[in-house]
Amino acid sequence: MSWKNIKLIFTKELVGTIRDKRTIIAMIIIPLIFYPLLFTGIGYFNKVGSMKSEEAASKIMIYGAEFAPKLVKHLQDYEKIEVLTIEDDSLIKLQNGDIQAVLAIPPDFKYKIEQGGPGKFILKYDTTEAKSRIAKQRINQVIEKYKGEILLQRLSHLDLKEEFLTPLILQEENIATAEKITGSFLAVLLPYLIIILIFAGAMHTAVDITAGEKERGTIATLLVSQISRLEIVLGKCFAVMLISFTSMVLGLIGLTLAFLSGASIAGGVEGVQFGISINTVFLLFLVLFPLVGLASAVLVMVGIFARNIREASSYITPIYMLTIFLGIISISQGIELTSKMFLVPVLNSSFVFKELLIGKIYWDHILTTFSANMVIAGFALLGATRLFTKEEVLFRS
Amino acid sequence: MIQVEGLTKVFHDKKRGEVIAVNNLKFNCQKGKIYGLLGPNGAGKTTTLRILATMILPTKGKVKVNGFDVVKEPREVRKQIGFLSSETGLYDRFTPRETVMFFGRINGIEDKIIEKRTAEIFHNLDMEDFQDVRVNKLSTGMKQKLSIARSIIHNPPVLILDEPTVGLDIITARTVIEYIKSFRDQGKCIIYSTHIMREAEKLCDMIAIIHQGNLIAQGTLEELKKNSSFDDLEEIFFELINQGENLE
Numbered sequence: 001m002s003w004k005n006i007k008l009i010f011t012k013e014l015v016g017t018i019r020d021k022r023t024i025i026a027m028i029i030i031p032l033i034f035y036p037l038l039f040t041g042i043g044y045f046n047k048v049g050s051m052k053s054e055e056a057a058s059k060i061m062i063y064g065a066e067f068a069p070k071l072v073k074h075l076q077d078y079e080k081i082e083v084l085t086i087e088d089d090s091l092i093k094l095q096n097g098d099i100q101a102v103l104a105i106p107p108d109f110k111y112k113i114e115q116g117g118p119g120k121f122i123l124k125y126d127t128t129e130a131k132s133r134i135a136k137q138r139i140n141q142v143i144e145k146y147k148g149e150i151l152l153q154r155l156s157h158l159d160l161k162e163e164f165l166t167p168l169i170l171q172e173e174n175i176a177t178a179e180k181i182t183g184s185f186l187a188v189l190l191p192y193l194i195i196i197l198i199f200a201g202a203m204h205t206a207v208d209i210t211a212g213e214k215e216r217g218t219i220a221t222l223l224v225s226q227i228s229r230l231e232i233v234l235g236k237c238f239a240v241m242l243i244s245f246t247s248m249v250l251g252l253i254g255l256t257l258a259f260l261s262g263a264s265i266a267g268g269v270e271g272v273q274f275g276i277s278i279n280t281v282f283l284l285f286l287v288l289f290p291l292v293g294l295a296s297a298v299l300v301m302v303g304i305f306a307r308n309i310r311e312a313s314s315y316i317t318p319i320y321m322l323t324i325f326l327g328i329i330s331i332s333q334g335i336e337l338t339s340k341m342f343l344v345p346v347l348n349s350s351f352v353f354k355e356l357l358i359g360k361i362y363w364d365h366i367l368t369t370f371s372a373n374m375v376i377a378g379f380a381l382l383g384a385t386r387l388f389t390k391e392e393v394l395f396r397s
Numbered sequence: 398m399i400q401v402e403g404l405t406k407v408f409h410d411k412k413r414g415e416v417i418a419v420n421n422l423k424f425n426c427q428k429g430k431i432y433g434l435l436g437p438n439g440a441g442k443t444t445t446l447r448i449l450a451t452m453i454l455p456t457k458g459k460v461k462v463n464g465f466d467v468v469k470e471p472r473e474v475r476k477q478i479g480f481l482s483s484e485t486g487l488y489d490r491f492t493p494r495e496t497v498m499f500f501g502r503i504n505g506i507e508d509k510i511i512e513k514r515t516a517e518i519f520h521n522l523d524m525e526d527f528q529d530v531r532v533n534k535l536s537t538g539m540k541q542k543l544s545i546a547r548s549i550i551h552n553p554p555v556l557i558l559d560e561p562t563v564g565l566d567i568i569t570a571r572t573v574i575e576y577i578k579s580f581r582d583q584g585k586c587i588i589y590s591t592h593i594m595r596e597a598e599k600l601c602d603m604i605a606i607i608h609q610g611n612l613i614a615q616g617t618l619e620e621l622k623k624n625s626s627f628d629d630l631e632e633i634f635f636e637l638i639n640q641g642e643n644l645e
Binding site: 005009217222223224225 | 408409447450451452453454472475476478480484485487489490491499500502503504505547548
């Protein structure tokens with residue numbers, strides 16, 4: 001085996017892939033330009049929408065205003081509430097969005113409050129309308145304020161202090177470090193995203209440089225050269241690994257940019273600190289490397305087996321679905337981890353990513369995952385090389 | 398330079414069972430000669446040439462290329478051959494210069510020698526004008542010239558050409574044939590498969606007629622004519638095929 005030959009194939013595949021417009025679109029334009037623009041756009045329109053809803057005063061109608069004059073006074077005093085004169089078709093107006101809420105106060109309201117009972121009244125609103133939801137919040141604020149006043153009055157009648165209502169005070173102290181908080185925030189989605197991005201990034205190149213070579217008739221020209229089949233397979237696999245890893249990194253950068261730009265426009269990101277240590281990053285890479293190798297080797301093997309690009313894509317679709325499925329399992333909370341689970345490829349990496357992101361380092365999990373994925377990647381590589389020597393696979397039509 | 402003895406290739410097909418693609422072939426090709434394999438589609442020409450090129454293994458028989466055994470010394474055999482077929486493609490996203498450099502390197506040639514040979518080949522094949530244009534922008538004729546350049550960059554003594562003019566227009570096909578003649582003049586041993594009678598007549602020093610995997614006649618054009626009641630290769634071809642089928 002000659003590294004020089006492997007490098008020749010590796011470089012050829014890399015240059016060919018980089019010169020492919022589809023690669024540039026999938027690897028750079030979509031994650032680094034399209035995602036941030038999309039999220040910025042969504043953030044912008046959300047902000048414009050919510051600003052409009054926030055700025056406008058909520059128009060409400062009150063039936064039986066005379067039975068709760070104090071409450072009505074509070075509502076009228078609230079800057080962003082406009083109390084309209086009642087009309088018969090108030091419900092239709094609410095449905096049409098002309099007004100945002102209707103408050104109905106029964107005649108016995110005042111009496112019940114004075115008697116020390118609960119004063120019941122009805123608020124009608126439309127939860128599907130942003131403006132109506134805002135009106136509800138505003139009314140609730142006013143009601144809470146009024147409720148506080150009534151309570152204080154009742155307490156003073158009974159000669160009790162305000163503290164009477166708070167017999168217990170629990171002071172909470174969160175001991176989680178910034179790293180752990182960031183990690184647990186990232187640990188939910190990041191492993192899933194990493195796995196999907198690795199497989200999605202490897203797919204196109206793996207198929208193009210295997211089944212694609214068969215389809216275009218270039219494979220025969222490699223087979224009659226001085227390069228061995230193992231060198232060809234390794235060169236191709238390494239190229240897919242690099243492309244897959246790069247598109248995963250670019251994808252994550254793109255999504256981070258998208259998240260930050262989208263969120264900062266919509267109101268800023270507070271409390272998210274990126275506190276991942278160098279050690280964690282190193283261990284992440286240690287787990288990442290065999291996973292990238294595994295994805296590349298399996299996809300290259302499938303690509304070599306397929307007659308053409310179309311056939312390869314149809315074989316790869318179920319593999320991709322399985323990966324998504326494993327990714328989803330890893331997102332699910334409350335799975336009790338057993339040591340056997342770390343033998344399942346893809347799933348094991350996802351669990352270790354999760355552990356690392358929340359600052360837990362279990363060496364047995366890391367080593368099992370690393371070894372299991374390396375062994376399977378090795379078998380896939382051997383399988384790919386073996387397929388490359390089988391004439392019925394290389395020349396079937 | 399090429400010695401084939403008792404060459405047999407059996408494929409296993411799920412539907413048809415065992416298929417004998419090539420049956421007990423025996424022939425020799427000499428230096429400075431063009432040996433033509435003539436036969437209809439499915440006769441076994443491509444299978445024979447793929448075995449010579451070490452792409453597939455023979456089921457039975459012995460094949461030596463410039464003294465090297467295709468089964469025992471495939472790597473040495475590959476050093477001796479340049480392979481070109483109507484099915485071999487090119488890398489669309491590379492230029493002719495890059496393509497030839499890559500194939501020179503994967504055939505173990507040093508960069509300096511590749512550069513020198515590339516300049517010679519591009520000059521001889523009149524490729525200098527498009528040597529830095531990507532393959533996907535080239536015409537069919539330009540691509541075929543590049544395919545030839547690619548297959549001879551390591552200066553192999555033996556050329557294995559499997560229907561290299563299929564799908565080419567008449568002008569490009571003629572150009573390709575002229576180059577093949579010039580390679581013969583340089584002393585290379587060329588094995589050439591075709592189903593086009595005119596090409597075989599014009600080009601080949603020796604012609605072997607293959608039908609359903611069997612070699613049913615071989616010799617120079619004159620020898621084939623002498624043994625036949627016809628004077629035209631096409632008529633001779635059909636006469637031989639009919640004889641072969643009647644024998645079965």
